[in-house]
Amino acid sequence: MDSINVLLLGSGGREHAIAWKLSQSSGLNQLYIAPGNPGTEQHGKNLDLDIFDFEAVEKTVNDLNIGLVIVGPEQPLVDGIFDYLHERNITVFGPSKAAARLEGSKSFAKAFMQRNNIPTAGYRTFSIDEFDEAKRFIREENRYPVVLKADGLAAGKGVFICESEDEMEKRLTQLFEDKNLKDAASTLVVEDFMVGEEASVFVICDGESGRVIHNAQDHKRIGEGDTGLNTGGMGAYAPAPLLPDSMMERIKDEIIEPTIRGMKNEGVPYQGILYVGLMITGEGPKVVEYNCRFGDPECQVILPPLQNDLLELITAATNQTLSDVEISVSDRYYCSVVLASGGYPTSYEKGFIISGINTCDRDALIFHSGTIMKDGELRTNGGRVLNVVGSGETLQEAIDHSYKNMKLISFKDSYYRRDIGKKGMKKVD
Numbered sequence: 001m002d003s004i005n006v007l008l009l010g011s012g013g014r015e016h017a018i019a020w021k022l023s024q025s026s027g028l029n030q031l032y033i034a035p036g037n038p039g040t041e042q043h044g045k046n047l048d049l050d051i052f053d054f055e056a057v058e059k060t061v062n063d064l065n066i067g068l069v070i071v072g073p074e075q076p077l078v079d080g081i082f083d084y085l086h087e088r089n090i091t092v093f094g095p096s097k098a099a100a101r102l103e104g105s106k107s108f109a110k111a112f113m114q115r116n117n118i119p120t121a122g123y124r125t126f127s128i129d130e131f132d133e134a135k136r137f138i139r140e141e142n143r144y145p146v147v148l149k150a151d152g153l154a155a156g157k158g159v160f161i162c163e164s165e166d167e168m169e170k171r172l173t174q175l176f177e178d179k180n181l182k183d184a185a186s187t188l189v190v191e192d193f194m195v196g197e198e199a200s201v202f203v204i205c206d207g208e209s210g211r212v213i214h215n216a217q218d219h220k221r222i223g224e225g226d227t228g229l230n231t232g233g234m235g236a237y238a239p240a241p242l243l244p245d246s247m248m249e250r251i252k253d254e255i256i257e258p259t260i261r262g263m264k265n266e267g268v269p270y271q272g273i274l275y276v277g278l279m280i281t282g283e284g285p286k287v288v289e290y291n292c293r294f295g296d297p298e299c300q301v302i303l304p305p306l307q308n309d310l311l312e313l314i315t316a317a318t319n320q321t322l323s324d325v326e327i328s329v330s331d332r333y334y335c336s337v338v339l340a341s342g343g344y345p346t347s348y349e350k351g352f353i354i355s356g357i358n359t360c361d362r363d364a365l366i367f368h369s370g371t372i373m374k375d376g377e378l379r380t381n382g383g384r385v386l387n388v389v390g391s392g393e394t395l396q397e398a399i400d401h402s403y404k405n406m407k408l409i410s411f412k413d414s415y416y417r418r419d420i421g422k423k424g425m426k427k428v429d
Contacts (some may be wrong), residue, residue: 003029005065006311008044009051009081010072011035013338013369013387014296018072018310019043020367021303025311032064038378039368051076054084061090068093070314074293077272078104078153093314094272095292099263102270102290106151106189109290116262118255119286121147121279122192128182131172134190138168143192150175151187156220156232157345158184161193196281197423198288199240200298201248203256203276204313206322207269210260212252214302214329215243217424218295222345224419231345232384235420237335237395238301241427242280251278251285259290271317300367300387301334333398336389337406337420341370342413344383349413352380356409364405365389380411395424 006028008019016039022031023043031044034051049060052075061069069085071077071094080097094100101108107125112118126134138146148171150158158181162168175185199217203210216238222228243251255276263270275291275298294302303310307328316322341348351374357366367389370382386409390401399421406416 003027004067005030005032006068006070007047007057007061007064007066008033008036008040008070008072009057009076011037011040012072012296013367013384014294014299015072016040016367016369017300017303017387018070018294020365021306021310022070025309027309027311027315030064032060032066034060037368038371038373039366051081052079054081057081058085058088058090061085067091068311068314068318070094071272072293074100074103074291075153077292091318093318095270096268098268099270099272100292102263102274103292104153105187106149106289107187110189110191112262112266113287116258118258118262119284120288121194121286124190125151126188126190128176128186128188131176131188134188135168135172138190139165143190144168145193147191147193148172148175149189149191150181150185151189152184154181154184156230157181159230194279194281194286194288196279196286197242199242199278199280200295201243201251201256201276201278202294202298202302203260203274204317204322205260205270205272205274206317206320207264207271208260208320209323210256210274211322211325211327212248212256213306213327214238215240215248216295216298216301217242218298219417219420219423222417224417229345231340233295233297233338234340234384234417235335235337236295236298236301237333237398237421237424238298238305239333241395241424247280247285251276255285255287296369297336297338297384297387300336300365300389304334304365304389304391305330305332332391332393333395334389334391335395335398335402335421336367336387337402337416338369338384339386339388339406339409340384340415341380341382342415344415348383350379350381352412354378354380354385354409354411357386359408360388360405361401363391364401366405366409385411385414395421395428399425
């Protein structure tokens with residue numbers, strides 16, 4: 001294919017991993033990242049661009065002769081950036097606003113799964129004015145533990161597992177009063193608690209069909225042993241021993257194919273990355289949630305083993321020719337550990353100098369997330385600061401490689417979990 005200019009929207013570790021992979025594509029002419037971070041600048045040119053200003057994005061596309069826009073984070077997709085650019089004959093990789101409701105509205109996703117017989121937990125929805133009714137429903141059914149989910153986007157912080165009535169009351173009050181959660185919780189989903197272990201499967205879709213790229217297991221809680229508050233993700237590894245070939249076949253047959261077929265039949269064909277968050281229960285795989293983009297930090301462990309040219313793969317998805325493509329993934333294991341600011345996911349300080357990256361192994365991958373260059377120094381600029389990715393012939397080798405290099409990097413008040421991948425090792429053992 002002819003070389004093209006590509007605009008990648010986003011600024012996190014996920015976008016650094018995508019930029020790294022795209023930079024290896026034979027069909028890439030120039031890669032632009034907006035706004036990007038110090039890591040993405042190693043693979044293209046960062047642009048000072050507000051990705052929520054769709055007119056400004058359109059102008060940039062025209063000024064720089066962009067042939068393809070790739071949307072990294074979920075919020076612009078939920079806000080309708082695909083529709084805005086597509087209507088102006090600009091090629092975009094990502095779902096439409098209507099299709100992105102699979103992530104943007106948990107109540108929409110649950111109703112969609114119910115209509116299409118896709119296995120998931122039982123649920124009920126309540127408006128923000130019906131929280132008292134939600135309390136009565138939970139009490140009467142004695143549904144503990146119970147899962148409370150804000151319907152809209154909440155940066156991974158709108159889901160609570162409540163073990164008692166006191167905790168349920170506390171979390172409902174938080175959803176009602178917290179200014180960062182209230183808009184997302186205008187509708188509340190009360191969901192049955194599923195017993196099992198979580199994993200994720202990532203599928204590239206062209207509206208007609210899909211191809212599984214890889215699977216992974218994320219670690220969302222801040223504390224070791226999966227304790228404490230939910231975060232955007234503290235580490236991940238791929239592949240997940242929890243998902244052998246036989247389980248993956250069930251997931252394809254019972255979940256992935258019905259999802260793609262159901263969206264098409266309902267007049268909302270799904271094009272882009274479909275992230276299927278799963279609970280592997282005693283009854284089989286069930287959907288915890290859908291996301292409309294690559295996971296973060298899962299992206300950082302599923303793109304390194306991908307042997308396909310990422311730009312060719314994305315082009316096939318935008319051209320509806322994925323049925324002609326076979327996915328090829330190496331059999332190496334990858335483990336990513338997130339190095340975070342002390343205090344995350346609540347309050348934390350920024351601006352600390354980061355040292356040690358240049359001492360890491362050449363084959364270790366360091367993806368930037370919350371970093372900034374200031375006064376000639378690399379500094380912290382977010383809660384999740386860096387992703388340290390190791391690899392190996394076995395999961396244990398990948399874990400060891402990641403932690404070996406993690407210990408070489410430092411900044412004031414840094415924090416990381418020391419048990420990433422341990423769940424997977426139990427399955428291997």
